[in-house]
Amino acid sequence: MQDTQDLKRVVIEPVTRVEGHGKVTILLDEDNKVKQARLHIVEFRGFERFIQGRPYWEAPVLVQRLCGICPVSHHLAAAKAMDLIVGVDQLTPTAEKMRRLMHYGQMFQSHSLHFFHLASPDLLFGFDADVAVRNVIGVAAAHKDLAVQGVMMRKYGQEIIKATAGKKIHGTGAIPGGVNKNLTIEERDAFLKDIDQMTEWSRGALKIAKDYTVENLEAVAPFGSFDSNHVSLIREDGAMDLYHGNLRAIDAQGEKIFDQVDYQNYLDYIVEDVRDWSYMKFPFIKSLGVDDGWYRVGPLARVNACDFIDTPEAEAARKEFMAVTDGKPNNLTMAYHWARMIETLHSIEKIRELLEDPDLQGTDLVLKGDRRPEGVGLIEAPRGTLFHHYKVNDDDQVEMANLIVSTTSNNEPMNRAVSKVAMDHISGKPEITEGLLNHIEVAIRAYDPCLSCATHALGKMPLTVRLVDNDGNEVAKKST
Amino acid sequence: MSENTITFEIDGVEVQGTAGQTIMQAADVAGIYIPRLCAFDGLEPFGSCRVCTVKVNGRFQSACTQPIAEGIIVENDSEELLELRRNLVDMLFVEGNHFCMFCEKSGNCELQALAYRLGIAAPKYPYMFPADRNVDATHKDVFIDHNRCILCARCVRASRDLDGKNVFQFVGRGPQKRIAVNSRARLVDTDLNVTDKAVEVCPVGAILTKHVGYSIPVGKRKYDHTPIGADIEANKK
Ligand code: SF4
Numbered sequence: 001m002q003d004t005q006d007l008k009r010v011v012i013e014p015v016t017r018v019e020g021h022g023k024v025t026i027l028l029d030e031d032n033k034v035k036q037a038r039l040h041i042v043e044f045r046g047f048e049r050f051i052q053g054r055p056y057w058e059a060p061v062l063v064q065r066l067c068g069i070c071p072v073s074h075h076l077a078a079a080k081a082m083d084l085i086v087g088v089d090q091l092t093p094t095a096e097k098m099r100r101l102m103h104y105g106q107m108f109q110s111h112s113l114h115f116f117h118l119a120s121p122d123l124l125f126g127f128d129a130d131v132a133v134r135n136v137i138g139v140a141a142a143h144k145d146l147a148v149q150g151v152m153m154r155k156y157g158q159e160i161i162k163a164t165a166g167k168k169i170h171g172t173g174a175i176p177g178g179v180n181k182n183l184t185i186e187e188r189d190a191f192l193k194d195i196d197q198m199t200e201w202s203r204g205a206l207k208i209a210k211d212y213t214v215e216n217l218e219a220v221a222p223f224g225s226f227d228s229n230h231v232s233l234i235r236e237d238g239a240m241d242l243y244h245g246n247l248r249a250i251d252a253q254g255e256k257i258f259d260q261v262d263y264q265n266y267l268d269y270i271v272e273d274v275r276d277w278s279y280m281k282f283p284f285i286k287s288l289g290v291d292d293g294w295y296r297v298g299p300l301a302r303v304n305a306c307d308f309i310d311t312p313e314a315e316a317a318r319k320e321f322m323a324v325t326d327g328k329p330n331n332l333t334m335a336y337h338w339a340r341m342i343e344t345l346h347s348i349e350k351i352r353e354l355l356e357d358p359d360l361q362g363t364d365l366v367l368k369g370d371r372r373p374e375g376v377g378l379i380e381a382p383r384g385t386l387f388h389h390y391k392v393n394d395d396d397q398v399e400m401a402n403l404i405v406s407t408t409s410n411n412e413p414m415n416r417a418v419s420k421v422a423m424d425h426i427s428g429k430p431e432i433t434e435g436l437l438n439h440i441e442v443a444i445r446a447y448d449p450c451l452s453c454a455t456h457a458l459g460k461m462p463l464t465v466r467l468v469d470n471d472g473n474e475v476a477k478k479s480t
Numbered sequence: 481m482s483e484n485t486i487t488f489e490i491d492g493v494e495v496q497g498t499a500g501q502t503i504m505q506a507a508d509v510a511g512i513y514i515p516r517l518c519a520f521d522g523l524e525p526f527g528s529c530r531v532c533t534v535k536v537n538g539r540f541q542s543a544c545t546q547p548i549a550e551g552i553i554v555e556n557d558s559e560e561l562l563e564l565r566r567n568l569v570d571m572l573f574v575e576g577n578h579f580c581m582f583c584e585k586s587g588n589c590e591l592q593a594l595a596y597r598l599g600i601a602a603p604k605y606p607y608m609f610p611a612d613r614n615v616d617a618t619h620k621d622v623f624i625d626h627n628r629c630i631l632c633a634r635c636v637r638a639s640r641d642l643d644g645k646n647v648f649q650f651v652g653r654g655p656q657k658r659i660a661v662n663s664r665a666r667l668v669d670t671d672l673n674v675t676d677k678a679v680e681v682c683p684v685g686a687i688l689t690k691h692v693g694y695s696i697p698v699g700k701r702k703y704d705h706t707p708i709g710a711d712i713e714a715n716k717k
Pocket of ligand 1: 628629630635659683686687
């Protein structure tokens with residue numbers, strides 16, 4: 001146990017809240033050297049209790065209350081678990097493709113929002129640029145086209161969600177065993193009309209992310225970076241598949257820890273550790289143990305873990321990405337942005353593929369089989385692998401729910417990133433400026449966690465910084 | 481015009497009904513919608529929810545129980561009555577656990593549709609979040625979610641008068657009043673059948689057929705495009 005007596009404490013705490021919230025505590029010694037840095041995330045686990053006793057078909061809709069940022073991912077993960085509960089292993093082509101369309105729409109809008117609104121100010125202006133400029137309004141002023149593209153791409157994805165789920169938030173499209181609607185010709189044509197434009201803009205965003213990383217590689221490479229394992233769903237042939245597949249885990253060198261694991265057995269491979277200082281759990285790979293088994297999920301992990309991407313432009317982009325690290329996994333925290341934009345391009349390529357598929361106008365929407373007592377649904381949500389696990393009793397009521405959200409899987413990595421940045425950039429500095437504190441945020445933001453300290457969409461960093469000594473006495477306070 | 485014809489007035493409009501009709505029945509035929517929750521076509525009037533309160537010659541009456549009479553002046557669509565109905569609907573919302581955003585009855589629910597029609601965006605009374613309401617899912621095909629019951633007694637009347645079964649009754653009084661099955665038994669112990677009228681008439685998401693869930697997409701649900709009462713207003717000549 002580290003001795004934390006006689007240390008000053010810097011707390012970074014968000015003032016506004018979105019979904020869940022986090023704060024960073026940095027312990028400084030008398031010489032302003034960082035002794036310890038931790039990210040605390042309050043995770044709402046109330047859902048797992050709340051759903052108990054509810055009829056199973058409610059879960060995919062109810063679970064969307066869990067997160068206002070990516071409700072569609074929860075909707076689909078729960079629906080996938082409920083497919084198994086109603087005894088359906090394979091959906092009809094129309095149902096599977098409608099769900100995929102919904103999912104790629106979600107991926108497209110979530111990644112676009114993150115890149116243009118949350119990440120681009122840091123990338124375009126620098127981490128310690130004037131906070132008055134380093135925000136989405138600043139981007140709008142200096143790069144008007146980019147800001148417009150961000151808004152339009154987000155809207156496109158949201159309209160796809162609406163057309164497939166019924167509503168932009170809290171839709172009902174995915175039901176146990178299938179979907180409740182198909183895509184009309186009119187809806188399809190409206191999306192096809194803009195698809196070239198969306199593809200073009202996705203290429204542009206990818207180029208910004210790639211150029212930024214490559215041109216600043218010297219500064220970017222060490223920033224909040226560390227070697228880690230990576231976990232992702234993978235298709236049977238090794239292709240990236242954001243909607244469905246088996247589990248693959250690789251180490252920092254790309255060696256497989258496990259591969260093509262049926263996620264119904266995830267409990268044999270992933271364990272959740274509890275620590276006294278955090279409400280959020282720390283999942284790890286069972287065979288490696290708690291110290292070495294932690295892993296990253298999300299865009300970086302997915303691009304690293306897959307053997308190839310099955311759409312041509314994203315595959316070309318993946319090859320460029322992997323070339324930077326000679327084909328080995330890329331372990332740079334800031335490379336998340338680049339990987340995220342590869343996935344954005346992949347998503348729009350997939351959306352086009354789906355829109356051109358007449359199966360979306362099919363009318364075979366739902367299947368039914370023999371009821372089963374248990375089901376696990378996994379999906380690659382924008383922020384990473386999302387686990388939903390349910391047990392349902394003979395009266396059709398949910399008896400047990402266990403969820404591992406991607407932010408939980410990335411808990412340990414984000415803590416590592418925060419520590420690294422605090423040590424490299426804050427340690428020993430006489431004064432802690434807003435720009436320095438933003439370095440911490442930049443590292444957290446790369447992981448796109450669903451907590452409000454990662455969102456400063458209105459252009460103001462929602463932080464209160466408190467310098468507190470170890471007895472809890474406030475030494476200084478700074479609000480931005 | 482037969483001698484049974486009774487002429488009266490609703491909101492200044494002359495309406496003709498037949499002797500024995502209630503104000504609500506005559507108004508329905510004339511295409512004038514009077515909001516309601518416990519009243520249901522084909523069931524005995526019950527007069528408990530009071531949402532159909534109108535003023536008859538200046539006095540408050542429930543339109544579902546009050547018979548028409550020659551020359552009466554009925555007030556229905558006034559701000560005073562609308563406010564009264566808003567308050568009643570508001571109270572029903574906060575008294576139970578009504579979470580429209582994930583309720584499978586959403587879009588087909590009369591309580592929700594009425595709130596929309598009355599222009600209620602959010603209840604003004606504090607939510608009570610009662611913790612004592614349970615779910616009875618023991619029946620193979622039907623379940624009751626007491627969180628959403630508004631005690632309208634439609635199921636009680638339908639089971640007794642239309643199904644001839646008496647599956648549902650009230651137990652308790654005042655705030656403790658609840659719908660029970662065969663006096664505190666479980667649904668599985670009754671002779672309830674999924675095709676019973678009692679299952680069909682529930683205005684909210686309290687009695688539901690299992691496994692149906694959200695099979696009707698948003699946009700195709702009963703009140704997605706037309707407000708509650710539009711079917712009655714279509715009778716207007
Ligand atoms: S269960 Fe439905 S029909 Fe029966 S009293 Fe409650 S709300 Fe009315």
